[in-house]
Each structure stands twice: as C-alpha cells, then as structure tokens.
Amino acid sequence: MPVLNEFSDAGEWMDPDLVPRPVVSFGASGTVTASVLEEQARFYSDRKEMDFHRHRKGQLLLALRGILSCEVQGGFWIVPPQSAIWIPCETLHKITAAGTVECYVVFITPEAASTLPPACCTVVATPLLRELLIRSASFPLLYPEGGMESHLATLILDEIAMAPTGNLHLPMPTDARLRKIVDLIMENPADRGTTQTWARRVGLSERTLARLLTQETGMSFGRWRQQFHLMLAVKWLGSGSAVQQVADDLGYESAGSFVTMFRKALGTSPARYMAQRKRSS
Template identity: 70%
Template sequence: MPVLSQLSDPAEWLNPDDVPRPVVTVGATGIDMKALDEKAAALYRDRKEMDFHHHRKGELLLALRGVLTCEVEGGLWIVPPQSAIWVPGGVVHKFVATGTLECYVAFIDPSVESNLPSTCCALSTTPLLRELLIRSASLPMLYADGGIESHLVTLLLDEIAAAPIGNLHLPMPTDARLRKIVEMIAASPADRGTMETWARRVGMSERTLARVLASQTGMSFGRWRQQLHLMLAVRWLGAGASVQQVADDLGYESASSFVSMFRKNLGSPPARYMSERA
C-alpha cells in the first residue's frame, strides 16, 4: 500500500475492507493539521475518515509523530507518539489529530483476530512492532499469499497480541448531563469547581452525579476529572506546549504540583515522558 501524505492522489486512498488480504497497512506522514487549507483539510477528513465511522476490519493505529485522540461509545483514548490504539472491527470511532501527524494503520480481518483484544484499548508498542508496521506498509496491496510477506504479517499479528495495554483511557458516560460536564471541563479545564458546583450547572444533585458517574465509569468525580486533565496534558505537550503552559491551563498553582501529578500517574515527569516518545 502507498504511504499517504497531503500530496497523495486521492485515488490511492482505498477502502481497506475491499482488499482481499488478512492485513492491509497504510502510512500517513508529514500531515500538518494546522497547515492544510480548507479544501485540503476537507478532502483529508473525507478520504481519511477522521469523523465517526467504522470498518469491517479491525484497526491498529500507531502514532509516530503527533498526538491522536480516539473516541468510541463509552470511552476516550489519547495516543501519544510511539503508542498505538486498537479498535475492533465494527466499532464506531472517531480520530482527531494534534500537531504534525505521522502514523501507520493496520486493518486486520476479523478472521485472524482471535488473539487480539476484543475491546478498544491503548497499546504500548515495542521497537519491533513499530518496525513491522512500517515494513508492512511498503508491501504491495495484493502481496503474495504464503511467501515472506505472509510471514511478516503473521509476526506482526503476534506482536500486536503481545503488546501491553496502555493507561491513557477515560471512561465516557452515556448520560447527557455528564457528557455536558465533559464538554465544559474540556473547554475550561482550569475551572476547579467542586462536584456540587458541576452538578448544579447541569441540573443534578451532588449525590446523583456521584452515583451515575460511578455506575457508568467506575470512577469518583475527582479521579475522573484528573484523568481528563491528564489526557489533555499529553495532547497539549505533544502539540509543543511547555510544562508551565500546561500547568497554567489546567489550573495548577505551580508547575511542580502538575509535574508531581503527572509522574504519579504515568511513571515519569512530563518532559521525560514526551522525550522518550520523540
């Protein structure tokens, strides 16, 4: 399959469900989402299906540059550089990219998904998995069955099945009032209103908000909001924001308190976390 860019011929942007091979991999490189003009951006969205859509085949998306956000019913994921997300076949999903995008996408037929996750999830990638995805993107669209190409695809599937599950996931409630809170927090993440304040803004009692949120996400309000802040932070850092800027935009009193929260949840401070994925 060809490696796609904003200069690619749209005729090359094929529907992977129509390709009679168990795995079809494509690459998209050097796409600056901010730099595209309106016409090119509209074409990119239409042909690359960045809005809600689904495939018969499952989809593994690896981000090498840029940060991707993936939303499905019941969940929101952040995919930082050098990470991946798995979306099973038939699941309606939406991708939004931040910054200059370089990614590889493997579409996998349901007939070979037996060892792959049954639900949408983030995956931590190994150097071998990344190289296999890049190499498979250079294969002919109709690569030969039973040859070295098939062996490469088999190894790729084994690596995907063995990849550890990542943790940049936010359970998304289905309740319309809670969805409104998500939108308001994302629009004003520095707002440190209490749970009672947020409940009142959407016409709920504090007790009802806590009960519905716990039943639909399994999280307390404080933990859920912190996870949303964490995902916003990774998105902004991936787009080039400084640690101080992110701390300010999230309403932290100091950069050090933000760094402490980030390290506690993701295992390393923000600068190191992002540099390891550069």
C-alpha cells in the same frame, strides 16, 4: 501499498474494507491539509478530526510523531508518540489528531483479528511492531498470498496480541446529564468547579452525581477530572506546549502542583516522560 504522501495520486487509494487481504497497511509521508487521517494514513498539520464512523475491519493506528486521540462509546483514549491504539472491527469511533502527526495504519479482517483484544485499547508499540508496520506499508496493495508478505502479516498479528496495553484511558459516561458536564469540562479544562457546583449546573444533587459517575465510569468526580487533565497534558506536551502553559491551561495554581500530579500518576516528571518518548522515536 507504497507509502502515501502529499504528492500521491488519489487513484492509489482503495477502501481498506474492500482489499481482499487479511492484513493491509498504509504509511505516512509528507504534509497535507485535508482531513484524511484514516482514509489515506498521511501526515497531519494542526488539529484534524473525523466524525464518528466504523470499519468492517479492525484497525491499529501507530503514532510515530504527534498525538492521536480516539473516542468510542464509553471511552476516550490518548495515543502518545511511539504508542498505538487498537480499534476492533465495527467499532463506532472518532479520531482526532493534534500537531503534525506521522502514523501508520493497519487494517485487519474480523477472521484474522479473532485473537486480538475484543475492546478498544492503547498498546505500547515494541520496536519490532513499529518496524513490521513500516515494512508492510511498502507492500503492494494486493500483495501475493502465501509468501514473505503473508508471513510478515502473521508476525504483526502476534506482536499486537502480545503488546502491553497503555494507561491513558478515560471512561466516558452515557447519562445525558453527566455527558453535559463532560462536554463543558472538555470545553474549559481550567474550570475548577467542585462536585457540588457541577451538580447544580445540570440539576442534580451532589450525591446523585457522585453515584451516577461511579456507576458509569468506576471513578469519583475528582479522579475522573484528574485523569482527563493527565491525558490533556500528555496531548499538549506532545504538541510542544511548555509545562507552565499546560499547568495554566488546566487551572493549576502553579507548575509545581501540576508536576506533582503528573509524577504521582505516571511515575515520572512531564519533561522526563516526553524525553523518553522522543528517545524511543
């Protein structure tokens, strides 16, 4: 399908679940204000969010610019620039975009997706995968089957299946009391309350909170919060925030302590991490 932009006619759009092709891609070009991230795969300005929804087809979202995040039951992912997220068929999910986002979306039928990961995950987009998605987005919506377009679609499936997975994933608890804590922390990431403080806020003992969180996420409270901070940091840095601002917004005493946490988790400093992302784009 021709790459969509802010000048595209709405008549060009068709529900990807209804397109009778195993693989169909949509591209992004231009800047719009409507929240149509998955509906038309366009650029986004500021912060856009879609409610929980699902597709019959699986989908891969590739972020070339900006930051995407995705939540499904039991998990939360951050998708930095030059990475992608795979969302299996019929998975209930919610996508949020921060900053100006350029993305490509490929929808894949359940039959064609049989060899792809069974669960939601981020994948590192290889240069070949990026070029394949960009090229396929220029195909007609009902491209001829059996020709070059079909061969390229097969290559896309092979590349997704072989792509390494990312590590910016956060297990999400389902217990209502734990979920309340999660929601409060997401509203105010700088809150440095202890496990005991948080347990008291939702009527739990510190021991019960720790036990439940470990059962549902496999993490201690401190490890879970650090992983959440790490993901927010990548999101905010990708949106243009300075290291000092991110450290302040996450409640760190200094930029140095934040940088130390970031380096231990991802093996490099925030500045180098984001520079690597920019170079790859």
